[in-house]
Amino acid sequence: MTSAEHPPHVDPSFVVLRETVQPDDVGIVRDIVVSTGFFTAVEVEVAIELVQEHLARGTRSGYCFLFAELERRTVAYACYGPIACTVGSFDLYWLVVQQALRHRGLGRYLVQAAEARIAQAGGRRVYIETSGRALYQPTQAFYERCGYAPEAVLHDFYAPGDPKIVYSKALAAGAL
Helix, strand or coil, X not given: CCHHHCCCCCCHHHEEEECCXXXXXXXXXXXXXXXXXXXXXXXXXXXHHHHHHHHHHHHHHCCEEEEEEECXXXXXXXXXXXXXXXXXXXXXXXXXXXXXXXXXXXXXXHHHHHHHHHHHCCCCEEEEEEECCHHHHHHHHHHHHCCCEEEEEEEEEEECCEEEEEEEEECCCCCC
């Protein structure tokens, strides 16, 4: 898709961010993740399990959520949390935008909002993992445009020929 073919950006003033996880989010997350066509059935189940874990254990689960709503409809979400046994390191586990709304600025808006919350929680560095398959090249380019740098490539991690790429970004103290 060329820049001329990208749909118009969503005005952030129309986006409502929600941090509270609700029981309906199990189905909402499933629908958003499935809509992308990127994830296997097992990966979809993992996304759902994180929502269920948060519903069962709250913040003790280690999973924090940020949902983006447009016109009272949840259309994107981020899941992040502190990395155990570290000082100020966080994982951004999931960042998913409804397929029909991709390339409209929602992903970048969610990344920035998650980074702000991570910084407020004492986070100093964010890590993101993604597949190295060709399907994920747009994802990799997106993370790099958001200021993340590839730190490691673990070859044949997910499957033969499917490496895991680990990205990171240092959060500037007080900058967010």
